[in-house]
Amino acid sequence: MELAGAIVALLGSIFLFLGALGLLRMPDVFNRMQAGTKASTLGTVLFLVGIALGQQEGAVVGKLVILILFILFTNPLSSHALARAAHHIGIPLSKKTVKDDLSNDVIKDDDQHEEGGAE
Amino acid sequence: MADLLYQIAGGIALVALLLAFIRMILGPSSADRVVALDVMTIISISLIVLISVLLGRGIYMDIALVYGLIAFVGVVAIARYLERGL
Numbered sequence: 001m002e003l004a005g006a007i008v009a010l011l012g013s014i015f016l017f018l019g020a021l022g023l024l025r026m027p028d029v030f031n032r033m034q035a036g037t038k039a040s041t042l043g044t045v046l047f048l049v050g051i052a053l054g055q056q057e058g059a060v061v062g063k064l065v066i067l068i069l070f071i072l073f074t075n076p077l078s079s080h081a082l083a084r085a086a087h088h089i090g091i092p093l094s095k096k097t098v099k100d101d102l103s104n105d106v107i108k109d110d111d112q113h114e115e116g117g118a119e
Numbered sequence: 120m121a122d123l124l125y126q127i128a129g130g131i132a133l134v135a136l137l138l139a140f141i142r143m144i145l146g147p148s149s150a151d152r153v154v155a156l157d158v159m160t161i162i163s164i165s166l167i168v169l170i171s172v173l174l175g176r177g178i179y180m181d182i183a184l185v186y187g188l189i190a191f192v193g194v195v196a197i198a199r200y201l202e203r204g205l
Contacts (some may be wrong), residue, residue, distance in 0.1 A: 006124035010167075013128035013135070020135035022160055023142045029150045032142070034168055036158040040135075047165045048129065051172050054121060060172075063180045067168070070184065071161070074191040078157060081198035086150035088202050 002054040015043030028094035029086050037079040044071055091114030122173070129169045136162045153197050160190040 022035025045068055052064040090106040136159060143155035164183045172196030 002121040003124070006128070007149075009128045010124055010131075012165070013131040015134040016165065017131050017138075020138035020142075020158060023155060024138050024153070029154065030141070032151060033154050036139070036154055040158050040161045044161050044165050048168060050128075051125075051168055054125075055172070057177070060177050060180065063177070063184070064168070067164070067180070067184055067187070070187055071164070074187070075161065078191055078194040078198070079154075081195050082150060082153055082157070084158040085202040086148075089150075091148050091150055097194040118140060 005050045005053030007050070008053060009047050012043045012046030012048075015039050015046060017043075019043055026027055027096070028081060029091050031094065033083055033086075035080055037075060040077045041071065124171060125173065129166060129173075132162055132165055132169070136166070149201065153194060153201075155195050157190070160187070161195075 016039070019036055019039030022039060023032050026032045026035050048064050048068050048071075052061050052068075055061050055064070086108065087102055095102060139155045139158045139162065142153050146152040146155060152200050166205065167183040167186065168180060171177065171183070
């Protein structure tokens with residue numbers, strides 16, 4: 001059981017590594033965000049599941065389950081807020097971008113007070 | 120055997136932490152830096168839990184939980200600040 005847990009944790013750490021590599025290599029903020037967030041969420045969940053498989057005490061496993069649920073809930077939320085903010089302040093997309101449906105939403109300097117509650 | 124595999128996993132996660140740190144230093148815009156900081160937080164949570172298991176101190180797991188909470192609030196606050204909503 002402990003060996004299986006160690007192998008799952010190793011798999012998770014490989015996903016963490018690939019996520020960080022994508023963070024380093026992708027061309028613009030939004031690509032980096034999706035590489036970093038999705039791969040590292042999966043990697044962390046696998047890592048923590050792998051550690052939980054090797055434990056016997058119920059309290060430790062319970063804490064790990066709480067931690068996994070917490071990461072699964074909060075990580076997409078924070079990345080969504082960041083992506084929205086990055087698009088609103090007009091950070092340029094990659095040159096290979098085909099379509100941008102939200103291109104009207106970029107904040108101009110003169111109407112920044114109205115933009116917050118407009119959606 | 121299992122301990123060795125856990126240590127190798129921790130080493131790979133450390134390399135990932137280093138790569139995210141390089142992106143945080145390079146990152147052309149502030150959003151890049153915040154994304155890299157978010158990824159570094161996630162990797163650090165994994166490493167804190169690993170250290171807590173390897174040293175046999177269950178109390179360190181609470182630190183990982185609280186660190187995740189504070190980092191989540193911090194990232195959302197920075198996002199609101201970038202959006203000029205704060």
